[in-house]
Amino acid sequence: MLTSPSELSDSFVSRDPDDDSLRLECGVFGIYGMEDASAVTALGLHALQHRGQEACGIASCDGRRFYTERSHGLVSDVFTDADLIKRLQGHASIGHTRYSTAGGSHLRNVQPMFADLDSGGIAIAHNGNLTNFMFLRTKLVAEGAIFQSTSDSEVILHLIARSRSIKIIDRFIDTLRDIEGGYALVAITRKGMIGARDPLGIRPLVIGKLGHAYVLASETCALDMIGAVFVRDVEHGEVVQIDEDGLKSFKPFERKAARPCLFEYVYFARPDSVVNGKSIYEVRKAMGRQLAIEHPADADIVVPVPDSGVPASLGFSEESGLPFELGIIRNHYVGRTFIQPTQNIRDLGVRKKHSPNRVVLEGKKVILIDDSIVRGTTSVKIVRMVRAAGAKEVHLRSASPPILWPDYYGIDMPDRAKLLAAQHSIEEMRQMLECDSLGFLSVDGLYKAMGHDGRNNDQPQYTDHYFTGDYPTRLTDKEIAAEAEASGQQLSLLANTH
Amino acid sequence: MLTSPSELSDSFVSRDPDDDSLRLECGVFGIYGMEDASAVTALGLHALQHRGQEACGIASCDGRRFYTERSHGLVSDVFTDADLIKRLQGHASIGHTRYSTAGGSHLRNVQPMFADLDSGGIAIAHNGNLTNFMFLRTKLVAEGAIFQSTSDSEVILHLIARSRSIKIIDRFIDTLRDIEGGYALVAITRKGMIGARDPLGIRPLVIGKLGHAYVLASETCALDMIGAVFVRDVEHGEVVQIDEDGLKSFKPFERKAARPCLFEYVYFARPDSVVNGKSIYEVRKAMGRQLAIEHPADADIVVPVPDSGVPASLGFSEESGLPFELGIIRNHYVGRTFIQPTQNIRDLGVRKKHSPNRVVLEGKKVILIDDSIVRGTTSVKIVRMVRAAGAKEVHLRSASPPILWPDYYGIDMPDRAKLLAAQHSIEEMRQMLECDSLGFLSVDGLYKAMGHDGRNNDQPQYTDHYFTGDYPTRLTDKEIAAEAEASGQQLSLLANTH
């Protein structure tokens, strides 16, 4: 039975209840073998800002000592202080951007995390989610481990610390054998840098070079930002060790076929990134073209929900021959929190994030394209806004299939009960979203846009459980919880013996 | 002879030397006759954030007392505090966003500005620039006026305070007779709200209604944000007084034809705004179409410099039949300041604001469209970036004519010596900007895109001195300075008699 992750309360920043976006847990970056490594890391993180906007951190090492700085806020707000960058000394550095974060001064969960091992210090940063986190944490606490956070990274650190292997790379690999889930890891020790990707390559990680220095990053756009050359993806299940002797590759796991996460293509990755060899921008345009084939409409214009709907809209426009128009303008200055208006003001129907471009929409039959529909709360607002601006018809299209199942590999997704498509038929959704027609890209259509003939159901090419329910790994924590429930036990804390 | 504006030194935040954008001095907003007026003002300012991102302020009045809050930062960062909004009590409120701002805690120049008159308090906010500011300030100081800032608004306040008229509206009009330049003003007193636009309507100001409340705003997008209905533009040279009896209009100036500023259409206003009856988005698309006619190119794709180049690119694509592609990705998380990289890092050629979308650009002949070219420092970087990403040819197009003359009506523009087009021929510029061809929209082409047959040189329809040298008003300060120089006097301070 699992204990609660921690009795220490943090005041979490509550998410805006109107916020209907999906969120990734984090981007990671690392560089080894370059002066001012931390400044380069800050720039790399800046390019990965879309993977987490609420906190960030950098750790560095000069071969002798480690330096670390973690804070709430955007990279460009936190790491603007020249002194701060100067304090983060050394030729090796890793960094992390994170979306969810504790309130006030609680920085316990912000990465990178550091530990003194008997063989020397190690700092680690992590993108993804372990599906046996609670199981491992409960076991470690029972053995006397003290946790300072409720983050996966700390479980990984404890496993490394407790490994009986001598070499740090062996300790690292021992640890990877214990954890399950989707992850991309970067770590630095006094001697070098380590990177690792989960056995199925669910979360992305690429290798680049900047002069003689090696770079690891969640996406290629971080390489472009700093002028680094793309070398290759870290392979699924691969561990790379980088030190003054160069890069060594380890493949400690039994080989399986890769299954990268489709949502990186649908939503998360930046359009200018190339993930597992595919251009995000081109793939998204192909989704739009496929969508135009599957769900055409008799309409005047194609309008994207900016910015994520733009490439698919260009593809839809291309395929359908209907003009692409900026019928919705995105406000670039949306603060993360904003005044809590009185009811009086809430009734005004304020549009902080999107504004209608009236002149474009008035009297038109509009095809409205979004990357995905999660709870539908944003979609219905946008449909209403477009209609209020004078659109004659609104045909809503989702460039991804219906989202039916939650994620456990690092995407912050609502419960199944709140996933619109999991609860309603297409026609019900059409009515709820107040649109004239509604169409989702099919699963096979999505695979086609990815360059395949369709989904290989025997051996699916991608992680796609949110659309199909086919989870690619064990879900140990979920299984234990289900068992406990079945056997009538409460998921309560162990009885205390005070 | 003019004295220096102030001997009190502020530490100004120095502008990023790489920053090549034009900047407007400010957006204004006002509302009268509604509960929570300040909260509505915060939302309205939020929609005007693009007109000034470095400081903002709100003043309110409950009919008895005034409340004011001014700060550096974005509206959504400053006015998030529910308590703060609660402190700004009353049914009348004005607000201001501002781009340039003093460093540290120096908030002296941030608006709205307040004064106690013998007839009661007044708060004022202002977008634009007075061309006889120095002349008036020098005169007022000689009469014993004490200035706390170096802003135009304070000159206006002093003139109001010294007017011998009894009614506040008459004091206001007396003041407008003394000032010259381009301006849009909003003010609140204990009894009502006042709005005014300069005799030529250089700077924009619109009237809206939200229920029974009247709204004044720089652009219609602020009305859309709060769900207010657009009523009409404030006319050039019109003063409107709004109080519990409704709106009264005053036209104290001799009637001339309006000459609104073209740069609002070219660059400043938001694409979803309608300025003086014209949709910014449609006008910009028309500029792109006209540009395609005037400067076609044998190319594969049309790529905008995002975001301001997007509508013109859509127009160019439409006219030319060449596909529109997102060949450059804009980073939405650019902080206003960022780490000062070491030379080492500067050499990396870091791209903080724009990233190339390699897959799109590789091997292509690219038409690159920007809204305007000022100093050319950004343009050359973007051309190089596009070429480095593999473009075979780069054909640069400016959706506005060459900028040849500085502005004195509220646009922050470099000296003539730094305006690229003022110093170089088209071919010289082409070489400097490292592009394969270079084309600017013609002045007549711009007037065509605005819906005219061309520029009426006898009575030009717009303020367009930056392209033509034809300044629409007197430039008193400049004339005095020129005279002083001519007569061998230095522009020094008056001799002190201590």
Place this chain on the structure above:
Amino acid sequence: MLTSPSELSDSFVSRDPDDDSLRLECGVFGIYGMEDASAVTALGLHALQHRGQEACGIASCDGRRFYTERSHGLVSDVFTDADLIKRLQGHASIGHTRYSTAGGSHLRNVQPMFADLDSGGIAIAHNGNLTNFMFLRTKLVAEGAIFQSTSDSEVILHLIARSRSIKIIDRFIDTLRDIEGGYALVAITRKGMIGARDPLGIRPLVIGKLGHAYVLASETCALDMIGAVFVRDVEHGEVVQIDEDGLKSFKPFERKAARPCLFEYVYFARPDSVVNGKSIYEVRKAMGRQLAIEHPADADIVVPVPDSGVPASLGFSEESGLPFELGIIRNHYVGRTFIQPTQNIRDLGVRKKHSPNRVVLEGKKVILIDDSIVRGTTSVKIVRMVRAAGAKEVHLRSASPPILWPDYYGIDMPDRAKLLAAQHSIEEMRQMLECDSLGFLSVDGLYKAMGHDGRNNDQPQYTDHYFTGDYPTRLTDKEIAAEAEASGQQLSLLANTH
């Protein structure tokens, strides 16, 4: 009739309702003719911190430009930043410490204040209070002056700005002829420094030298802090002008006898200062000796209310032969604000500022000596605390006479209705303060402690209206208010003519 000082609301930091201390409006410091003048000023202000703990400011001039920095907080918190001091350039500097201050970011009333005159800039700082402030401000506003604050200093600046004299010293003297009250002023211009003291010398100001540089300060302890030599007091009604030619003295007023404020001796000045030739420490000891003569008691020990009661207690102990004991310990870490306890906790009778020294007090007959008794709210708490700690008897003694009348010269004193001694007989007070006996030093006793035979009622040697009701100057604002009230007018604002 007087208008309200300003319609602009500030959120004032409300004073702790339990706070029963008197407060001075400010200390001033200036230095001319020394490098790093601002750093010296910071040190000087630090020594004057007891004269105002809530805000402070420094202005400096390098002969060409002025620099200023003002903030809430202690000098040692605000002026710790080396960069800040470096920004305050120049060889001339003035500074100010202030007790009362607006909340939040409202720094409008914090000094020094600066104005650009047509003859050049001037910065001014001021300790004291004008008794015709409202009269002058109303008049100036009617003439079109714009005020940014509600402080006396700004009235003085406006009068200087409007003077028709040519030389700055003449403008300064013109201004002094218009104002009435108690004040010590320091100012800097581009050419030099000016100091002035009111015609009766109510507020103190001394001249010192540090090498070749001249220093002005509220108290000699500021000279000691920086190692400056005491030269002499600025005389009552004297204006001193200091520039590169040295010090010039002006005496623009008709000569009257000086009447310095007695409360400087009783409470405000630091014990190590020498004010108008008298050591504060020695005078206070003499008050204690005189008190022992006037109000002896059959007791075991003499216990001061620390720290201000210590010298008088030493004097009382000396005269009475009773041992001096630290029966009350002062907590040195009292924050200016502290948690608002729940009623639950308020009932605990928390002692944040003073703690009883039980071992000393237990079973003893205690003579408890405080410098003065204002509202009595603190006194009764201390008496109770001493008794609760086991004292058998508590004999309370005030080292100054009963306070009967409010002050209008810069001391923050409650209304007459809240002055304990103004409302109650000695016996009533004794009962209210729950002490076994109560004694106040007599007015003549206080004059004796000051070294006189007693008060010269024909021509009193000191300002002592709080004890005697004998105000030394006109109280114009009060007179106008009284007249208005008498004639049935309300003290309302002038009717607005909108």
Place this chain on the structure above:
Amino acid sequence: MLTSPSELSDSFVSRDPDDDSLRLECGVFGIYGMEDASAVTALGLHALQHRGQEACGIASCDGRRFYTERSHGLVSDVFTDADLIKRLQGHASIGHTRYSTAGGSHLRNVQPMFADLDSGGIAIAHNGNLTNFMFLRTKLVAEGAIFQSTSDSEVILHLIARSRSIKIIDRFIDTLRDIEGGYALVAITRKGMIGARDPLGIRPLVIGKLGHAYVLASETCALDMIGAVFVRDVEHGEVVQIDEDGLKSFKPFERKAARPCLFEYVYFARPDSVVNGKSIYEVRKAMGRQLAIEHPADADIVVPVPDSGVPASLGFSEESGLPFELGIIRNHYVGRTFIQPTQNIRDLGVRKKHSPNRVVLEGKKVILIDDSIVRGTTSVKIVRMVRAAGAKEVHLRSASPPILWPDYYGIDMPDRAKLLAAQHSIEEMRQMLECDSLGFLSVDGLYKAMGHDGRNNDQPQYTDHYFTGDYPTRLTDKEIAAEAEASGQQLSLLANTH
């Protein structure tokens, strides 16, 4: 061999090099069984502020979850926010004040510290120092423990977490058997509060009651602050467990005689506290009387170095018959950091902390009394200041014996090489300190002032190694270091096997 405590660098706030004071590591406070426990803890900590001024923290528990807040700054600055106190929910709370602290945002070492055990959470705060800290930490790290700080408290937490006992009190006692040194500990669990004092009672801890609630505190002055009743001292080697069933006492160690630290009496404890049954104020007066007997001088006045020298001066004055005078005034507003003056200003001989009271000192033969002399750097400045103020002779007296040996039980003391008395004879010191005569209280004199006939050298009544070299416990870390040095090993880190 010991590893370095951590490879993670913190930027420590460097101590002012002129700062010559001794510093205690911390004060602790706890309360169980009362609503608003955290607010009471804040008040208790406020009374213990003299035991640590640079950081503070509070943890609380509502029986189910824990809440914690830690920050740099004074208690009255940190815990002023009503919301903050409200967040620290529950009926049980502990708090900590701390002197030494990491720079910037590094709060890793600030207490209380929290851990999730398998049996539930625990928070702990600690005053003192473990003499086998490095030994234990090295061992724990080798076993895979991860440390987040370099504080003793975390070692204690890890030992508790790893104990194989079932009950938390047994785990606690297991841990106490492993640690050595001087300590006072308070802890809370979901069920209750625990307190413990080291086997010799080196560090103090008292028990109080506030209604039905139990209180633990470093000193009785914290009980007085909140109106709690003193019950008794926690005995040396005693562990108390407080829960809803009341207080249980455990004495897990072999009984030895207590040896409380003498420096609590000489310097650290507040004068109104009673430590181990003795009034600090009375003991210090007795030290002064004894000092007058041992080292009389032909002088005019007795002057304390304020504030710590005051009680001894009163005793000296009493015994000698010489008058007590406040010849030195302490500045109450010394900020923790202050501007770094230029050399120019440093040469002024600025006196930020103490000022001479010239009138008192001039022409006098002065006996100057300080509580102790550590490095002598402050003493010589004060002697010079007194002489510069006109004193004819200066006879310096230390109310404690010469400090010859460093401390390892929680007092921040310089190395032996910097302890003035460890390096020089009395006459050498007299010359260095520039005084006319110099006298230290004898060790036996100090024991006499404590109420004994003298030191019992067979079984000393107190911890007094700083005067005698007689350390009361093993010094394991020191022994291992010495051994390592002896055997030629470096105190380096273990070789890494990467």
